[in-house]
Amino acid sequence: MRYLHTMVRVHDLDASLGFYRDLLGLVETGRYESEEGQFTLVYLAAPADLDKAQSERAPLLELTYNWDGEVYTGGRNFGHLAFEVDDVYTLCQKVMDQGVTINVPPRDGHMAFFRSPDNISIELLQKGQPLAPAEPWTSMPTVGEW
Secondary structure, three states, X not given: OOOOEEEEEEOOHXXXXXXXXXXXXXXXXXXXXXXXXXXXXXXXXXXXXXHHHHHXXXXXXXXXXXXXXXXXXXXXXXXXXXXXXXXXHHHHHHHHHOOOOEEEOOOOOOEEEEEOOOOOEEEEEEOOOOOOOOOOHHHOOOOOOO
16 A cells, blocks of 8 residues: 545646645645546645655646636645655745635644644644744734644
8 A cells, every 4th residue: 555645626727836835845746637527636746745746646736727716625634745845944934925814833843733724734844853932922822723
């Protein structure tokens, strides 16, 4: 058995691509549109997984956009998407600068949570050893659900 992908239904494909591709830095590896089924599938990979994702079609994030305009709501039962990052502070700052709420700030220099435009929980984990605790992160409260 091997992990292939996580599928997330999205309401606004452009907003979701803006979040996962443009803000988080994932790379689009493929796209499939079905006129008959009235849906679009967009496959994304983390930059460090790009070669493997292109050759093996895994590991991937699959965004499923159904053209009917349905708004999807998710529960905490979904869990989250986790990404290892080179600098958790830098990416959290970039995310905050775009108006995204950091639900669990990286107070420990290791882990943070926030949500996508479709309310999917995103976890960032610092690559290697945790960074030294730093402001503004150490003083930021946990807010909302993650």
